[in-house]
Amino acid sequence: MITEYPSYYRRDEKDGITPPDLGKESTIVEHIVHARGKRSSFTSVSLDRSKITDFGPQLYRLDAPQLIGDKHHLIEHRSLLESLREIISASTKAEKAQALQAQRYAVRRKEGLIKWTFNTGSIERKDLIQWAFNHVQKYFSRS
Amino acid sequence: MEQLFSCRNCIHNCAQSILIGKGSGFCLKHNSVLSSPGSTTCKYLFRKDLPSFIVDEGIREHAAEFAEFSNIADLLTHKPVDRIPYSERFVWEQKQFDPINQCLAHYHKTRPGWVFLEAMSGGVDGRRMLTHASLVRGYMATCATWRSSYRFVLSLIQEFFNEPVFADTDVVSSEGDDLEVVKSDARWDLFFTQLGGLQEYGFHSGLQELLWATDQLNGGLSSLDWDGTQSELAVKVPQWSALIIQHATGEGAFFPQAEQDVWEFVETG
Numbered sequence A: 001m002i003t004e005y006p007s008y009y010r011r012d013e014k015d016g017i018t019p020p021d022l023g024k025e026s027t028i029v030e031h032i033v034h035a036r037g038k039r040s041s042f043t044s045v046s047l048d049r050s051k052i053t054d055f056g057p058q059l060y061r062l063d064a065p066q067l068i069g070d071k072h073h074l075i076e077h078r079s080l081l082e083s084l085r086e087i088i089s090a091s092t093k094a095e096k097a098q099a100l101q102a103q104r105y106a107v108r109r110k111e112g113l114i115k116w117t118f119n120t121g122s123i124e125r126k127d128l129i130q131w132a133f134n135h136v137q138k139y140f141s142r143s
Numbered sequence B: 001m002e003q004l005f006s007c008r009n010c011i012h013n014c015a016q017s018i019l020i021g022k023g024s025g026f027c028l029k030h031n032s033v034l035s036s037p038g039s040t041t042c043k044y045l046f047r048k049d050l051p052s053f054i055v056d057e058g059i060r061e062h063a064a065e066f067a068e069f070s071n072i073a074d075l076l077t078h079k080p081v082d083r084i085p086y087s088e089r090f091v092w093e094q095k096q097f098d099p100i101n102q103c104l105a106h107y108h109k110t111r112p113g114w115v116f117l118e119a120m121s122g123g124v125d126g127r128r129m130l131t132h133a134s135l136v137r138g139y140m141a142t143c144a145t146w147r148s149s150y151r152f153v154l155s156l157i158q159e160f161f162n163e164p165v166f167a168d169t170d171v172v173s174s175e176g177d178d179l180e181v182v183k184s185d186a187r188w189d190l191f192f193t194q195l196g197g198l199q200e201y202g203f204h205s206g207l208q209e210l211l212w213a214t215d216q217l218n219g220g221l222s223s224l225d226w227d228g229t230q231s232e233l234a235v236k237v238p239q240w241s242a243l244i245i246q247h248a249t250g251e252g253a254f255f256p257q258a259e260q261d262v263w264e265f266v267e268t269g
Helices: A028-033 A062-070 A077-090 A093-109 A125-139 B057-066 B087-091 B099-105 B113-119 B126-143 B150-161 B179-204 B218-222 B224-248 B257-268
Strands: A010-014 A041-047 A058-062 A073-075 A112-114 A140-142 B025-027 B032-034 B073-076
Touching: A028 A041, A028 A077, A028 A093, A028 A112, A028 B057, A062 A073, A062 A125, A073 A077, A077 A093, A077 A112, A093 A112, A093 B179, A093 B257, A125 A140, B025 B099, B032 B126, B057 B073, B073 B113, B087 B099, B099 B126, B113 B126, B126 B150, B126 B179, B150 B179
Parallel strands: none
Antiparallel strands: A010 A041, A010 A058, A041 A112, A058 A140, A073 A112, B025 B032
């Protein structure tokens, strides 16, 4: 069965997609509000290219079928919002405070997330960012 | 580029947020006009959207990234950005006069600084309310104690009851945006800036109920229901106010007699 995915976009630098930091464990909430820094193990994408104009000069389009075919996870916008609502109702303290803002930002950007499942066991920590850069580009094309 | 790390989301640029305040901003830290506040930053970034103690790891990483710059820098290119001193003549000549930026440019001429802060309180202009909340948070962060800030935080949380007003020209919108939706979301930019101030006060004072104030606004806030949140605040704000007063009183810091004597002396001349 062929699953059709809506088009997801990302704005980023002209020389390519900013690589995820596959060595940094973050929750989806921490990723969306950048509580632990600009990079995490997730990559953000958007259903609406007009909502991410400030994210970089170059627009890219995600190749969702290839991403899914390679066993990475696309957390679609609607699923992401459901997850955030669940986190808000179930969490307390810092996670709840972050999730409240994450919900706003995800709605505003029509955001979806990519959860990468690369096997990086043999990659040294210092090489991980460059390795990720080389491996994520093929899932995006200039739009 | 990520605007959450830009001058728009920094308390030192008091009168703007991601959705509030078009055009140039003004940075109190660098005493500079910010001509492109959405694409500049610096190592002193102090986020408006969340209390500082829950984004401190990201902030430290950002500070390290921009450590080599003594002033403002471009968020995307990492190039230095020249400081622009405020000129009243220039803004009139360029038809860019903004009364709040004008006030902020005079902040460092006001002594004591908290008089300026109090003068910004009590309005319903959304930009002015944002400025007040940012100033309170900046003052508290600079002092790094609850003792000098309890009066300002008490005042700040009373403003939860003021319905903010935004003119069409006050909000940042993109082509195709429904202006009323943007204005409605801008209210939340303001609300979270104010709430972050209360939570930071909870951090400094060690009052858990304030530190995690977001846990106590479960109904309306969870679904970003403005009216529902207002109903909950009608119950919570008096409780929070009483807690702040009770705590400060217990610590002997709530308008101590010596301070009162000074005021009476000043007033009677």
